[in-house]
């Protein structure tokens with residue numbers, strides 16, 4: 094199995110190279126050159142497997158340059174039972190009729206990003222040994238919340254890696270800030286910056302691409318890499334849980350092996366739903382992939398009109414991990430749909446960066462519509478949805494549930510459907526509690542609200558969130574954007 098770039102399909106690299114490098118030189122994203130095919134017989138053989146066994150079965154087809162023992166080491170380390178609050182790792186539960194929830198938040202940071210970021214450090218260190226002379230990997234992250242914490246937790250004390258996370262001082266929730274400030278581990282550092290997420294992100298990109306900094310790192314046998322969802326190593330672990338959820342549906346007797354189902358995915362950067370598309374391409378019986386957005390509905394418009402246009406107002410919502418106007422992983426979908434037309438993708442992406450928009454041909458648009466449906470939920474609809482179900486959703490999941498309800502009404506397509514739940518409701522206690530009680534604001538500390546929500550619903554509070562209150566703060570430094578490079582030097586002793 095080889096990988097090529099969405100902007101230069103003459104390239105062909107191994108998975109180890111794609112993962113250690115992160116992004117292709119000319120700015121394109123690495124994509125698999127083909128999709129390994131899973132027959133119904135093969136899927137049937139996975140039904141009685143554990144999550145770890147299912148993961149090995151899927152990943153083996155993509156990471157063909159990893160030996161069996163390397164793959165065992167990676168997967169068993171990542172999904173070790175003690176790190177997850179469910180023995181099933183990612184259970185699928187029925188909430189009513191044909192409506193099912195795939196709970197992706199049982200990992201150590203209580204967001205779905207753990208599903209990939211628990212595995213990425215293992216994939217990355219093994220890849221670096223194979224493709225990058227065993228250089229020490231330095232992960233730089235600019236985060237608006239969930240990614241930073243999940244990456245810290247994944248890379249903490251992983252040998253041959255360091256991780257530095259920058260977040261906007263006033264741009265993350267209280268809970269998210271505390272999660273990062275109390276991070277343990279000898280190879281981690283966290284710094285708040287004065288400015289917004291874009292400031293943090295652009296400064297990280299500058300440091301990343303600065304040739305003199307890279308040369309200094311190389312002298313110390315270090316290299317930068319990226320832990321965000323443009324890295325193939327973050328996408329490939331996500332394919333696993335679509336197969337796993339399908340197998341669980343079979344195991345629970347909700348479907349027969351071979352029946353088609355729908356998936357609904359609360360979407361931001363388009364990584365999670367793209368993994369579902371890959372699963373479908375590999376033979377998983379899927380009818381529609383339903384892309385759910387919040388008020389930042391640039392993807393709903395694209396998937397219903399064929400025009401992507403980011404020139405619009407940006408809204409800060411109660412589902413912050415979906416507040417995004419440029420969905421990077423859409424580039425990969427466009428590449429596959431266009432039949433691997435790297436020239437076209439380069440053109441579309443340059444018009445996106447120049448004019449903030451692009452349109453696809455009728456042919457491409459029709460092909461996209463075959464696989465995808467889309468919708469969005471407003472803030473008031475999110476609140477209503479949380480209030481009217483017994484099952485306790487977080488705000489991101491509620492967006493998806495509302496979009497599914499609308500889809501069901503519009504199409505009458507009531508086949509078994511799995512909705513991705515991407516965060517524990519306790520990560521956003523205030524929004525969820527006020528929605529559940531039908532009240533406006535509430536003037537109480539987040540940890541008090543957390544216990545009130547637990548009292549109201551009886552739903553268990555994940556240990557890592559409850560523990561936060563008593564953890565000591567290790568990182569409380571705030572720096573200016575212009576000082577970030579210097580901080581990186583200091584921390585790496587360059």
Ligand SMILES: *Cc1c(COP(=O)(O)O)cnc(C)c1O
Pocket residue numbers: 204205206239240322359360361362363364365366414415489515516
């Ligand atoms: C990151 C995130 C999303 C969006 O996922 P993408 O892969 O970026 O589309 C949705 N919900 C939560 C809770 C997240 O952390």
